[in-house]
Amino acid sequence: MAMELEEGFIVAASCIGFISVCKAFINFVRWVWVMFLRSPKNLKDYGSWAIVTGSAQGIGKVLALELASKGLNLVLIDKNHSALEATSNEIHEEFGGRVEIKNMVIDLAKLSGKEIANAIEDGIRGLDVGVLINNAGIGYPYARFFHEVDLELMENIIKVNLGAVTWVTRVVLPGMLKKKKGAILNISSNSSQLPSFPLYTLYSTTKAYISMFSRCISLEYKQQGIDIQCQIPFFVATSLTKHLRGLSWFMSSPEKFSKASVRWIGYEPVCNPYWWHSVQWFILRVASPDELLNAIIYWICIRVRKRGQMKEAQSKKMHQQENAS
Numbered sequence: 001m002a003m004e005l006e007e008g009f010i011v012a013a014s015c016i017g018f019i020s021v022c023k024a025f026i027n028f029v030r031w032v033w034v035m036f037l038r039s040p041k042n043l044k045d046y047g048s049w050a051i052v053t054g055s056a057q058g059i060g061k062v063l064a065l066e067l068a069s070k071g072l073n074l075v076l077i078d079k080n081h082s083a084l085e086a087t088s089n090e091i092h093e094e095f096g097g098r099v100e101i102k103n104m105v106i107d108l109a110k111l112s113g114k115e116i117a118n119a120i121e122d123g124i125r126g127l128d129v130g131v132l133i134n135n136a137g138i139g140y141p142y143a144r145f146f147h148e149v150d151l152e153l154m155e156n157i158i159k160v161n162l163g164a165v166t167w168v169t170r171v172v173l174p175g176m177l178k179k180k181k182g183a184i185l186n187i188s189s190n191s192s193q194l195p196s197f198p199l200y201t202l203y204s205t206t207k208a209y210i211s212m213f214s215r216c217i218s219l220e221y222k223q224q225g226i227d228i229q230c231q232i233p234f235f236v237a238t239s240l241t242k243h244l245r246g247l248s249w250f251m252s253s254p255e256k257f258s259k260a261s262v263r264w265i266g267y268e269p270v271c272n273p274y275w276w277h278s279v280q281w282f283i284l285r286v287a288s289p290d291e292l293l294n295a296i297i298y299w300i301c302i303r304v305r306k307r308g309q310m311k312e313a314q315s316k317k318m319h320q321q322e323n324a325s
């Protein structure tokens with residue numbers, strides 16, 4: 001009887017082990033498929049124009065170049081007129097007359113939600129907008145405690161990271177609903193998916209809003225032919241992360257990230273499109289306990305804050321010396 005029980009136990013444990021290994025193997029094969037082998041959607045099927053917010057530099061600029069390479073006409077939105085002009089000239093130089101570009105200078109932090117909606121509604125009237133990328137976003141110059149974030153920066157982060165995504169999506173949706181197709185990509189951040197991201201509290205919290213917002217509206221509009229997705233990148237080497245260059249091992253280039261990002265448009269509602277970010281996510285989230293992760297992130301962010309404060313003090317001192325001489 002005891003022998004039979006022991007054998008039964010061994011068989012059950014082996015079955016569970018076998019199923020777990022099969023599951024892990026299937027997940028791995030699926031990961032390879034979606035990361036490297038799955039065909040991207042033909043974005044022109046959604047419509048001939050794409051809107052990219054925050055497209056004068058960083059990820060937005062490279063996303064715009066990537067979309068232009070797919071033959072999409074572009075509505076570029078950013079707050080800096082000359083930087084936007086430089087980006088659209090660069091795209092024109094690379095793709096010649098193959099794509100049309102419309103620049104819209106809008107400061108998403110200065111206008112009210114309704115003003116943003118009206119400006120964009122006027123700007124895209126008559127255009128067949130198929131793709132919207134809500135990319136514009138702002139963060140802190142360096143890590144800081146919540147009470148140290150100055151009030152203007154606080155307001156701007158809430159308006160750009162959270163308000164603008166909501167209003168721009170709201171104004172573009174009716175056109176997509178009319179033709180029963182469209183794709184919306186909202187750029188969130190992996191900081192919002194970790195158990196915590198202290199000293200970047202406001203930034204990561206606004207990004208968590210984007211994830212939830214996207215997941216909800218993705219379900220609301222899926223049946224109407226509109227594919228809504230939230231991407232959650234880890235670190236990308238742009239001006240947003242220039243104070244984090246010590247973490248360069250984790251960074252991807254905006255080019256590599258954007259190539260992967262565009263390949264995923266129209267698929268899963270939430271994704272981490274770049275393979276190296278996805279590996280980092282697995283190591284951090286799946287393989288590390290929350291307590292350990294919280295302690296490591298807090299330790300890193302405190303160091304980033306200290307370094308940022310030192311640099312700020314140095315540049316203030318240099319400024320004062322320049323003014324005195």
Ligand SMILES: NC(=O)c1ccc[n+]([C@@H]2O[C@H](COP(=O)([O-])OP(=O)(O)OC[C@H]3O[C@@H](n4cnc5c(N)ncnc54)[C@H](OP(=O)(O)O)[C@@H]3O)[C@@H](O)[C@H]2O)c1
Pocket residue numbers: 053054055056057058059060077078079080083106107108109110135136137138160187188189190232233234235236237238239240241
């Ligand atoms: N870089 C990363 O590691 C990382 C990681 C996760 C998520 N993300 C997200 O990815 C997106 C792009 O980030 P990025 O790294 O490319 O940042 P970036 O290099 O700072 O570029 C952001 C762009 O948005 C524009 N922008 C900022 N405030 C604006 C406003 N009020 N109105 C209109 N445009 C405005 C910026 O214009 P100016 O240059 O004139 O300020 C810039 O062109 C953001 O949503 C960010 O949160 C980035």
